[in-house]
Amino acid sequence: xxxxxxxxxxxxxxxxxxxxxxxxxxxxxxxxxxxxxxxxxxxxxxxxxxxxxxxxxxxxxxxxxxxxxxxxxxxxxxxxxxxxxxxxxxxxxxxxxxxxxxxxxxxxxxxxxxxxxxxxxxxx
Numbered sequence: 294x295x296x297x298x299x300x301x302x303x304x305x306x307x308x309x310x311x312x313x314x315x316x317x318x319x320x321x322x323x324x325x326x327x328x329x330x331x332x333x334x335x336x337x338x339x340x341x342x343x344x345x346x347x348x349x350x351x352x353x354x355x356x357x358x359x360x361x362x363x364x365x366x367x368x369x370x371x372x373x374x375x376x377x378x379x380x381x382x383x384x385x386x387x388x389x390x391x392x393x394x395x396x397x398x399x400x401x402x403x404x405x406x407x408x409x410x411x412x413x414x415x416x417x
Contacts, residue, residue, distance in 0.1 A: 302411030316387030
């Protein structure tokens with residue numbers, strides 16, 4: 294399985310920006326479609342964004358569309374999530390997850406690997 298390590302979380306004021314990174318190792322990164330999920334206290338884990346192996350296809354949750362951008366650098370084996378115009382409701386632990394294959398699969402139970410998560414807190 295590919296190993297994943299997130300970074301870049303932190304405390305930011307509403308309206309601000311953060312960029313999350315997810316470094317992959319152990320397997321060929323370009324063999325995997327990648328996702329970002331998040332989980333707020335007391336809530337279920339929810340889909341945020343996904344990207345295909347090549348980066349050509351992306352998908353977003355309605356709640357982040359137009360504010361977040363998912364991207365990847367296969368040469369660096371790294372996934373990114375640029376988060377702009379952050380809102381208090383974006384506060385959560387953010388996880389990257391990998392699913393082997395060419396297309397986009399965004400169901401949490403079907404992911405092959407997960408990172409440990411990084412906390413994002415948005416203050417008003």
